[in-house]
Amino acid sequence: xxxxxxxxxxxxxxxxxxxxxxxxxxxxxxxxxxxxxxxxxxxxxxxxxxxxxxxxxxxxxxxxxxxxxxxxxxxxxxxxxxxxxxxxxxxxxxxxxxxxxx
Numbered sequence: 001x002x003x004x005x006x007x008x009x010x011x012x013x014x015x016x017x018x019x020x021x022x023x024x025x026x027x028x029x030x031x032x033x034x035x036x037x038x039x040x041x042x043x044x045x046x047x048x049x050x051x052x053x054x055x056x057x058x059x060x061x062x063x064x065x066x067x068x069x070x071x072x073x074x075x076x077x078x079x080x081x082x083x084x085x086x087x088x089x090x091x092x093x094x095x096x097x098x099x100x101x102x
Contacts, residue, residue, distance in 0.1 A: 002027070003071065003081040003092065004034065008101075010069040011078045012039055017064075021072055025061070033063035040064045073099055 004010065004024060011021045022036040039061060046056045070078040071094065079096035092101040 004066065004069070009072040010034070010036060011072045011076075012036075012064065012068060013070050013078070014068040015040070015064065021076065027066075028063055031063065032066050034066050034069060035061050035063050036069065037061065071101075073097055 004027070006024050006027060008024050009021060010024055012018055017039045020039055022039045025035045025037055027034050040063070042060055042062045044058045044060065046052075046058060048055045071081050072078050073094055073096075075097075077094075077096060079094040081092050081101070082095050083090050084093050085091070093099065094101065
């Protein structure tokens with residue numbers, strides 16, 4: 001079981017977007033990175049090709065290393081995650097607030 005899952009709110013703790021909060025869109029487990037909505041936004045210029053006669057400018061969210069984000073509670077408080085076992089199920093818990101996460 002992972003500490004950060006798709007759909008969690010996370011806060012960036014290092015880098016250019018430090019302090020911003022966003023929702024996790026996907027996790028790249030083999031690279032140890034996450035893609036967060038609105039965080040680490042990049043621009044890519046695409047040249048015209050045989051299929052597309054016109055060039056484009058594409059905005060996308062680049063991956064950010066998983067160690068540079070922390071889980072965020074509803075109140076905006078960041079905290080580490082621990083696990084408890086309840087009814088033979090492993091449940092994630094925020095350490096600072098003891099808030100249960102699903």
